[in-house]
Amino acid sequence: GENVEQHPSTLSVQEGDSAVIKCTYSDSASNYFPWYKQELGKGPQLIIDIRSNVGEKKDQRIAVTLNKTAKHFSLHITETQPEDSAVYFCAVLIKAAGNKLTFGGGTRVLVKP
Amino acid sequence: DAGVTQSPTHLIKTRGQQVTLRCSPKSGHDTVSWYQQALGQGPQFIFQYYEEEERQRGNFPDRFSGHQFPNYSSELNVNALLLGDSALYLCASSRHSGWGGYTFGSGTRLTVV
Numbered sequence A: 001g002e003n004v005e006q007h008p009s010t011l012s013v014q015e016g017d018s019a020v021i022k023c024t025y026s027d028s029a030s031n032y033f034p035w036y037k038q039e040l041g042k043g044p045q046l047i048i049d050i051r052s053n054v055g056e057k058k059d060q061r062i063a064v065t066l067n068k069t070a071k072h073f074s075l076h077i078t079e080t081q082p083e084d085s086a087v088y089f090c091a092v093l094i095k096a097a098g099n100k101l102t103f104g105g106g107t108r109v110l111v112k113p
Numbered sequence B: 001d002a003g004v005t006q007s008p009t010h011l012i013k014t015r016g017q018q019v020t021l022r023c024s025p026k027s028g029h030d031t032v033s034w035y036q037q038a039l040g041q042g043p044q045f046i047f048q049y050y051e052e053e054e055r056q057r058g059n060f061p062d063r064f065s066g067h068q069f070p071n072y073s074s075e076l077n078v079n080a081l082l083l084g085d086s087a088l089y090l091c092a093s094s095r096h097s098g099w100g101g102y103t104f105g106s107g108t109r110l111t112v113v
Helices: none
Strands: A004-007 A012-013 A021-024 A032-038 A045-052 A056-059 A062-065 A072-077 A084-095 A101-103 A105-113 B005-007 B010-013 B019-024 B031-037 B043-052 B055-057 B064-068 B074-078 B087-094 B108-112
Touching: A004 A084, A021 A084, A021 A105, A032 B055, A045 A056, A045 A062, A045 A084, A072 A084, A101 B043, B005 B087, B010 B019, B019 B064, B019 B087, B019 B108, B043 B064, B074 B087
Parallel strands: A012 A105, B010 B108
Antiparallel strands: A004 A021, A021 A072, A032 A045, A032 A084, A056 A062, A062 A072, A084 A101, A084 A105, B005 B019, B019 B074, B031 B043, B031 B087, B043 B055, B064 B074, B087 B108
């Protein structure tokens, strides 16, 4: 089955700096790549997603890049703020195989003021 | 517009007991998926329901079962509870015809003692 590796497991950055989280996946048929933010006591919230026909997508301070050849994708957060502190999960989905998401292990991000 | 609603929010059960968790999907969504999230880990796919049938199943024993009702709401049942079943159980809804577009609920925290 699909395997998703996420690094780093923890990330501490100074407010205003950038944060980068990387994920690799095993199944080349994967074609949808969302990123979720999970705050304490809440469910995962979609923050950005990308489909396999696109290499990069940006939404204000958040961007995702996809390298299909290398089977990895990354989340970039610029100008980090304390409210960006949370656990971030990458996930992959193979649309032809149904709407089943396979998640990475998560990255705990701490933004220090 | 209400998002995904899960009940109860917290639950404590004894080993060997049975539990039922409930989920109401986001308006306009017809597919419900259930995930188990152990502490410090990413969510793991349990199963998915569409048109009142189980469409996909993850690597979980048949102690885990579910149901989807005509109004798209869903239940997750776990029999013969084990200590290892202690986790956050997340419900996610989506549109079967869509790309990902998952909306997660806040989850039910199950503790087995």
